[in-house]
Amino acid sequence: VSFGSASEEPSTLDESTLQARGIGQSWVVGPKAAPMGDLRVLETRALAATTNGDWDPLLNPPYELAEAAAAHTAVENRGTVGKVVLIP
Amino acid sequence: MKAIRQYEFGPAENLRYEDVPDPEPAEGQVRVAVEAAGVHHIDTKIRQGISYGPPPMLPMTPGREIAGRVEALGSGVDSSWLGRRVVAQLGLASGGYAEKAVITATSLHEIPEQISASAAVASIGTGRTALVALDLAAVTDQDVVLVTAAASGMGNLLFRRLAGISARPRSAWPAARRKWLGCANSVRISLWTTARPAGPTGSGTRSAIGRSPSCWTGSAETLSTLRRDYWAAVAGS
Numbered sequence: 001v002s003f004g005s006a007s008e009e010p011s012t013l014d015e016s017t018l019q020a021r022g023i024g025q026s027w028v029v030g031p032k033a034a035p036m037g038d039l040r041v042l043e044t045r046a047l048a049a050t051t052n053g054d055w056d057p058l059l060n061p062p063y064e065l066a067e068a069a070a071a072h073t074a075v076e077n078r079g080t081v082g083k084v085v086l087i088p
Numbered sequence: 089m090k091a092i093r094q095y096e097f098g099p100a101e102n103l104r105y106e107d108v109p110d111p112e113p114a115e116g117q118v119r120v121a122v123e124a125a126g127v128h129h130i131d132t133k134i135r136q137g138i139s140y141g142p143p144p145m146l147p148m149t150p151g152r153e154i155a156g157r158v159e160a161l162g163s164g165v166d167s168s169w170l171g172r173r174v175v176a177q178l179g180l181a182s183g184g185y186a187e188k189a190v191i192t193a194t195s196l197h198e199i200p201e202q203i204s205a206s207a208a209v210a211s212i213g214t215g216r217t218a219l220v221a222l223d224l225a226a227v228t229d230q231d232v233v234l235v236t237a238a239a240s241g242m243g244n245l246l247f248r249r250l251a252g253i254s255a256r257p258r259s260a261w262p263a264a265r266r267k268w269l270g271c272a273n274s275v276r277i278s279l280w281t282t283a284r285p286a287g288p289t290g291s292g293t294r295s296a297i298g299r300s301p302s303c304w305t306g307s308a309e310t311l312s313t314l315r316r317d318y319w320a321a322v323a324g325s
Contacts, residue, residue: 037220084241
C-alpha cells in the first residue's frame with residue numbers, strides 16, 4: 001500500500017515481479033488512489049483512534065502562522081518529523 | 089485578522105503573512121477561531137500550481153484543515169455549536185492558514201477536551217487517509233509489516249496503529265521500531281528488493297541520508313533479516 005512520495009519519486013514496482021509473487025499493490029494518495037469512500041465516517045474513526053489512544057499522532061514542533069513559508073520549505077526538504085501544523 | 093495570502097503560484101516565499109478582513113460565515117456556516125492549521129505535502133504542490141486537480145483560483149489562503157473554537161454562526165446553524173471546540177476538513181475551499189476560517193457546520197467534528205488542536209488536525213485528514221491504508225493492508229497478527237517513511241505525518245500513525253497489532257517475529261520488533269521511527273524518512277524500501285535509498289533524483293532524500301547514515305545502515309540490516317518473512321508493506325517513498 002503506497003501512501004506518499006515525499007522524495008518526489010513515486011515507488012516503482014515492476015508489474016511482472018509483483019504478479020510472479022502474487023503481490024497486490026494499491027495507493028491511497030495520488031492519481032492512482034482509489035476513491036476513499038465515506039469521508040465523514042473515516043474522519044470520525046480517525047478522531048476516535050486518537051481519543052481512544054489507538055494512535056498518538058507524532059507532531060513536529062509547530063510553526064507560527066507567520067512562518068508558513070518556512071514550514072513549506074521544511075516539508076519540501078524532508079526536514080520535518082510527524083504532522084506539521086501552523087499555530088496562529 | 090492575520091492570514092497567509094498567495095497571489096501567484098511558485099516558491100514558498102509566495103506565501104505572504106497579511107492583514108485581511110475577518111471572513112463572515114454564510115448560511116449554514118460557522119466561523120472558527122483557529123488554534124492549529126494542518127500543512128500537507130500536497131499543499132506545497134498546490135502552492136506551485138502542480139497538484140493533480142485543477143489549480144485553485146488566486147489569490148487564495150491555503151490550508152485545508154483546521155481545529156479551534158466556534159466563535160460565530162451563519163444563519164440556520166444550530167446555536168449549540170457556539171463555543172464548541174471543533175476540527176474540520178475545509179476541502180478545496182481552503183482558507184485554513186489564518187486566524188479565523190469559515191466552514192459548513194455539517195463538516196464539523198467536536199473534539200474532546202483532552203485532545204489538543206494539533207492532534208485533532210493530525211487526525212482529521214492525515215488520519216482518515218491512514219485508515220484507508222490500514223483497511224487496504226488488512227494486517228493480521230501473523231504478518232510482519234514494514235512502514236517506510238514512518239517519521240512522516242501519515243507514517244507515524246500507520247506505525248503506531250500497527251505496533252498495537254501483535255506481529256512476528258516479535259523479538260525483532262522493539263529495536264526495529266525505534267530505528268524505523270527515528271530515521272525512516274531517510275529510507276525507502278520496495279516490496280521486492282532489499283532496502284535502498286531513493287534514487288539520485290531525490291536530492292532532498294540524499295541530504296536526509298547524509299544527516300543520519302547510521303540510521304540507514306541499521307534499518308537495512310534489520311530489513312534484510314526480516315525480508316524472508318514479511319508479508320505486507322505499507323510504503324511511502
